Amino acid sequence: MSGIRVVLVDDQALFRAGIRMLVDSQADLDVVGEAANGREALTVVRATRPDVVLMDIRMPVMDGLEATAELLRDDSFGADPPRVVMLTTFDLDEAAARAIRQGASGFLLKDADPEFLLASIRTVHSGSAVIAASATRELFAHFASAAPRPVPPAYGTLTDREREIFALAARGLSNAEIAGREFLSEATVKTHISRILSKLALRDRVQLVVFAFEHGLT
Incomplete structure (x- = not known):
């Protein structure tokens, strides 16, 4: 291979x-x-x-x-x-x-x-x-030192659960840490993260954190 x-x-x-x-x-x-x-x-x-x-x-x-x-x-x-x-x-x-x-x-x-x-x-x-x-x-x-940008409409498409996961991921928690905190499986957390990234057109968790800081969502 x-x-x-x-x-x-x-x-x-x-x-x-x-x-x-x-x-x-x-x-x-x-x-x-x-x-x-x-x-x-x-x-x-x-x-x-x-x-x-x-x-x-x-x-x-x-x-x-x-x-x-x-x-x-x-x-x-x-x-x-x-x-x-x-x-x-x-x-x-x-x-x-x-x-x-x-x-x-x-x-x-x-x-x-x-x-x-x-x-x-x-x-x-x-x-x-x-x-x-x-x-x-x-x-x-x-990123946090700059004035927050307006929150884009795409953020409004997240479900309440996805916003909760978003907030935890934005604080730097791993999938395992989020799973333990929210009483979910890691697979479920991974699915939520994937959907969040897709909805917000972000490539990975680093961009998710940057997005949160830039738009005052932390």
Whole structure:
């Protein structure tokens, strides 16, 4: 069985080589392409159709933000575009926050522990999101500090139960924690979360939390 297909995008060849060696050392992971800037990334990703893209934020020619936005708008991927994880040397900056808004599945620091990086690739492939642990509080504080936006009509389509689950997920509770608190099975909670994400046109739980902060729903 083929492994999780990964594309590496970074303008530093030595960094890419190190990540390639790490990723390719895993039986379930396979680097299928590399690119040195965002423009090259678009060509490589469209040709190789990876599951996960590790994308540096700051690069020449086209940066990672612009490349990510273009990839996630590309209708040729259908309902299953690649999961993009941004790579940054900073704990948190506006670029990382913008990447989350655009649909990235999270971001990691370039000096992340190797095992955490590998686990993150598997995590985003499974449909969840990852954020550098040291930056989680700062990320949500960043969104919370702005004036709340008007709550979109889509939020009104949630049932009372879905709003309860939404509120708990927005506070960062896991499916297991929500299940225990609400006396539900984890499968039921997972179904509720999936419906909430679908109704609000959100990709994952990180976007759910950002949505809650941006619209004053926490």
